Amino acid sequence: MADAAYDAVIIGAGHNGMALATYLAKSGWDVAVFEARGEEGGGLATEEVTRPGFLHNLHANYHTLVGVCPVYDDLNLYDHGVKYVQPPVQMGAVFGDGTALTIHTDVDKTCASLARFSQKDADTFRRLYEEAKGFLDLLIRTLMYSPPIPLLDITKALSIWRVQDKSEFLSVHLRQMSVNDFLNQHFENDRIKAMLAFHAAVGGYCTDRKGLAVSFPLLVGKIDNWHVSIGGSHNLAHALWEACAHSGGRIFLQHGVEEIIIESGRATGVRLNDGSVVTARNLVASSVDIEQTFLRLVRDGLPREFTEKVENCTHMDWSFFTVHLALREAPHYRAAEFDPEIDQAWVLNIGYESLEDLNDHWQRIRRGQIPEPRLNCAVNSLYDPMDAPDGRYTGLIRHFAPYDLATGGPEAWDELKDGFARRCIDKWAQYAPNLSAAIIDWTPHTPLDISRRMVNMVRGDWMGGIIALDNLLTERPFPELSQYRTPFQGLYMCGATQHPHGFITFAPAYNALQAIAEDFGLERWWR
Numbered sequence: 113m114a115d116a117a118y119d120a121v122i123i124g125a126g127h128n129g130m131a132l133a134t135y136l137a138k139s140g141w142d143v144a145v146f147e148a149r150g151e152e153g154g155g156l157a158t159e160e161v162t163r164p165g166f167l168h169n170l171h172a173n174y175h176t177l178v179g180v181c182p183v184y185d186d187l188n189l190y191d192h193g194v195k196y197v198q199p200p201v202q203m204g205a206v207f208g209d210g211t212a213l214t215i216h217t218d219v220d221k222t223c224a225s226l227a228r229f230s231q232k233d234a235d236t237f238r239r240l241y242e243e244a245k246g247f248l249d250l251l252i253r254t255l256m257y258s259p260p261i262p263l264l265d266i267t268k269a270l271s272i273w274r275v276q277d278k279s280e281f282l283s284v285h286l287r288q289m290s291v292n293d294f295l296n297q298h299f300e301n302d303r304i305k306a307m308l309a310f311h312a313a314v315g316g317y318c319t320d321r322k323g324l325a326v327s328f329p330l331l332v333g334k335i336d337n338w339h340v341s342i343g344g345s346h347n348l349a350h351a352l353w354e355a356c357a358h359s360g361g362r363i364f365l366q367h368g369v370e371e372i373i374i375e376s377g378r379a380t381g382v383r384l385n386d387g388s389v390v391t392a393r394n395l396v397a398s399s400v401d402i403e404q405t406f407l408r409l410v411r412d413g414l415p416r417e418f419t420e421k422v423e424n425c426t427h428m429d430w431s432f433f434t435v436h437l438a439l440r441e442a443p444h445y446r447a448a449e450f451d452p453e454i455d456q457a458w459v460l461n462i463g464y465e466s467l468e469d470l471n472d473h474w475q476r477i478r479r480g481q482i483p484e485p486r487l488n489c490a491v492n493s494l495y496d497p498m499d500a501p502d503g504r505y506t507g508l509i510r511h512f513a514p515y516d517l518a519t520g521g522p523e524a525w526d527e528l529k530d531g532f533a534r535r536c537i538d539k540w541a542q543y544a545p546n547l548s549a550a551i552i553d554w555t556p557h558t559p560l561d562i563s564r565r566m567v568n569m570v571r572g573d574w575m576g577g578i579i580a581l582d583n584l585l586t587e588r589p590f591p592e593l594s595q596y597r598t599p600f601q602g603l604y605m606c607g608a609t610q611h612p613h614g615f616i617t618f619a620p621a622y623n624a625l626q627a628i629a630e631d632f633g634l635e636r637w638w639r
């Protein structure tokens with residue numbers, strides 16, 4: 113393109129980059145987003161990777177902050193075509209003995225299902241759920257949709273408020289506990305514990321990692337808030353594109369950023385892959401990984417201690433192996449005899465029956481081994497009439513998996529992917545006997561494929577950095593970068609590397625906006 117100038121230049125058209133661009137454009141700025149790929153959306157990718165007419169979400173499938181995230185209303189995303197369904201049977205688990213449990217949007221139904229395994233745990237779950245719901249708005253607004261505050265300050269505030277006297281589940285000790293510890297302290301039944309842990313794990317929380325119990329009550333408060341994006345997750349990307357364009361913003365595809373231009377300690381623009389230079393009158397905001405931003409795009413001018421911190425940032429130590437399926441009919445579970453609603457469950461835990469089953473997977477993954485299949489599955493077509501041809505269904509298998517295999521490194525996935533996909537399909541079919549005959553086609557997607565498609569998802573890291581206590585709040589990605597500002601004036605970070613973390617939260621962009629608004633005196637029109 114010809115050299116150009118904008119008030120703000122955003123790197124990457126994922127949901128965070130496009131949301132920040134739209135807020136700034138709606139504030140009256142002249143904004144452009146530059147995206148390396150041929151399609152906007154980043155992790156919001158929906159493609160016909162099996163057969164024509166079957167829409168598969170290659171990355172983000174579960175939208176868990178609909179209705180609580182302010183961005184949807186601020187940017188009028190529903191008017192721009194976003195549609196969601198909140199499946200009434202949100203999740204289910206099928207067990208080897210033909211039993212099943214189900215999590216519903218109706219908490220009474222969830223508790224009735226849990227009570228078939230343990231009345232005591234069903235009662236505990238109800239108290240935890242109600243307590244977490246009571247705090248949810250406060251937790252979400254102060255902890256997710258605000259720039260981060262130090263954990264120590266949160267702990268002090270909770271302690272002064274005498275949290276232990278007022279809450280059964282919140283405590284200053286959570287920061288020493290794993291999700292497993294929390295579940296073992298409050299629950300008795302293995303399968304209920306496994307199901308609650310499974311739901312945290314699907315959301316990126318490693319259940320045996322110390323400290324992550326701090327987020328668990330928040331996760332339980334929104335356990336029934338998982339939404340299907342009608343027409344595929346990319347529909348949200350398209351709505352963002354439209355919202356941005358309607359506000360006067362521009363999104364340029366296949367315009368990768370090759371360099372962030374720094375002059376006298378200030379970011380003044382970017383150089384694109386075709387050599388053209390785009391001037392940024394006010395700022396450049398990067399929604400991509402910190403290695404790329406500071407070790408490749410910024411060519412020099414950084415202190416050695418800073419670049420060392422970037423080099424030492426810790427990525428997720430597990431990724432996703434996925435199989436996308438085109439199906440003639442929906443899976444019908446043996447366990448439907450025990451609980452007929454299991455056939456309507458959107459997200460399925462197939463095979464995790466105890467916390468040890470999850471622990472075993474984490475340990476193997478850390479050793480670079482492919483574990484025995486235990487799955488998380490979803491059938492979007494149960495709730496999205498647009499995602500498959502009439503009467504047909506899409507299926508999704510996800511498996512927690514290492515990026516780097518002990519035998520052969522990441523490239524070994526290319527050899528192993530078909531065999532492991534078949535083992536995953538066979539596992540699902542053990543619980544849903546009609547599945548094998550229902551398959552029209554399938555295709556795998558490995559942790560290596562994630563990084564091949566999305567260069568910013570380094571080492572298959574779909575979260576923009578590990579979810580661990582020393583990489584959350586003001587420690588994410590490290591203190592000097594935690595407030596969305598960088599060592600260079602006019603250069604901001606606004607993607608998944610920032611607090612709170614990846615996932616379709618919009619929170620990194622929303623929080624970066626607060627920092628930018630403060631620095632440039634923008635009048636706040638948003639919620």
Ligand SMILES: Cc1cc2nc3c(=O)[nH]c(=O)nc-3n(C[C@H](O)[C@H](O)[C@H](O)COP(=O)(O)OP(=O)(O)OC[C@H]3O[C@@H](n4cnc5c(N)ncnc54)[C@H](O)[C@@H]3O)c2cc1C
Nearest residue numbers: 124126127128148154155172173174369574608614615616
């Ligand atoms: C297999 C998988 C499953 C997932 N499941 C879920 C889920 O169910 N629910 C959920 O909420 N989240 C899920 N996620 C995570 C989610 O997709 C990400 O956390 C989210 O996409 C991060 O959004 P972002 O806008 O920060 O960055 P991204 O979506 O990664 O977008 C960044 C964009 O920047 C572009 N880019 C990179 N480098 C450059 C450059 N030099 N110049 C210009 N552009 C560049 C990229 O091409 C990309 O389009 C999943 C991810 C994966 C991989």
